[in-house]
């Protein structure tokens with residue numbers, strides 16, 4: 615299972631202790647899922663959030679990106695059908711056609727950046743429609759790095 619987890623700390627509204635929100639994003643049963651478990655170590659308060667398929671909210675995404683760094687998805691080789699790419703993008707991101715066209719341009723050019731689960735999920739969906747794609751870390755190729 616491909617997925618990532620991160621912890622977001624805040625103040626517990628009940629006792630003033632530290633509330634830890636563990637957020638998870640992963641691929642399960644062919645779907646992109648996210649969920650969160652919230653717990654307070656001081657008063658024992660705790661609950662679960664969401665636990666289902668769908669796009670993760672921005673605070674969850676940014677916590678995952680901050681902890682693990684972004685991944686980059688690129689289409690490799692010639693695109694057999696742009697329509698397939700647009701279809702996948704619209705299904706996965708629920709975007710308009712003009713937005714899907716912009717994303718498709720990025721995908722075939724510099725690559726699309728997102729969390730590991732998001733880019734892996736998109737990769738699988740593209741491959742199922744015959745579009746070859748690869749996920750790499752967002753760091754550039756070794757040769758492009760400026761030595762310290």
Ligand SMILES: [Zn+2]
Nearest residue numbers: 626629654657
């Ligand atoms: Zn508490």
